Amino acid sequence: MSIEQPTTYQLLNRLKTVAGHLRGVQRMVETQAYCIDIIKQTQAVQRALDKVSSLLLEAHLNGEVTGVLRTADQDERARIVNQLLAVFHLAAGSAPSAPSLTDVNDRTAWLQQLEEQVRALQDLLETDSAPVQTIAGVQQVQRMLNAFQGRVLADHLNGCVTTAIRSDQPAERERVVRELLQVFTASTTLG
Numbered sequence: 001m002s003i004e005q006p007t008t009y010q011l012l013n014r015l016k017t018v019a020g021h022l023r024g025v026q027r028m029v030e031t032q033a034y035c036i037d038i039i040k041q042t043q044a045v046q047r048a049l050d051k052v053s054s055l056l057l058e059a060h061l062n063g064e065v066t067g068v069l070r071t072a073d074q075d076e077r078a079r080i081v082n083q084l085l086a087v088f089h090l091a092a093g094s095a096p097s098a099p100s101l102t103d104v105n106d107r108t109a110w111l112q113q114l115e116e117q118v119r120a121l122q123d124l125l126e127t128d129s130a131p132v133q134t135i136a137g138v139q140q141v142q143r144m145l146n147a148f149q150g151r152v153l154a155d156h157l158n159g160c161v162t163t164a165i166r167s168d169q170p171a172e173r174e175r176v177v178r179e180l181l182q183v184f185t186a187s188t189t190l191g
Contacts, residue, residue, distance in 0.1 A: 007059045008125055014052050015122045021045045022115040029107045035156035036179045042149050043186050046142060052121075053138045060131040101151040110148055117141050153183070 025041050068080045101107050121137045164176040 026111045
């Protein structure tokens with residue numbers, strides 16, 4: 001199925017933005033930026049990927065799906081219904097297990113892998129491939145990003161949060177709790 005040109009340009013630009021954000025997160029990891037700042041940036045990437053998925057699904061529904069559902073061809077209808085069900089099953093998929101991601105090199109390599117997958121999504125769009133395949137790729141990137149976020153958050157909890165809770169400085173404890181609330185509030189609005 002062909003996606004309209006304006007939508008393809010929008011999607012490609014969004015994916016370029018995602019790739020740029022991922023490079024920015026890589027730099028943050030390399031310079032050992034504060035964990036919460038890294039998580040906030042990855043949440044921005046998640047929101048951009050959500051928009052890509054939405055645009056792809058909307059284009060697919062308004063294009064091929066609508067056209068096929070208007071036809072009398074039962075096989076084509078079944079094919080489209082199965083494609084749509086596949087999108088929902090993929091969305092429910094579990095996150096791949098991330099390697100330990102304990103050091104800067106592991107995290108940078110993981111982020112580079114994510115960026116490569118985003119570039120592969122750009123290639124899929126440019127070659128006019130099936131939107132469902134591209135949506136599946138976006139969902140895979142999102143699951144990998146979730147695994148990365150979980151690792152960064154775990155390190156933050158084990159390091160900064162534990163230190164703040166054990167400290168005798170109430171202002172520091174309150175700051176850390178506020179930051180965590182912001183992160184968790186943002187992540188619940190994403191999913």
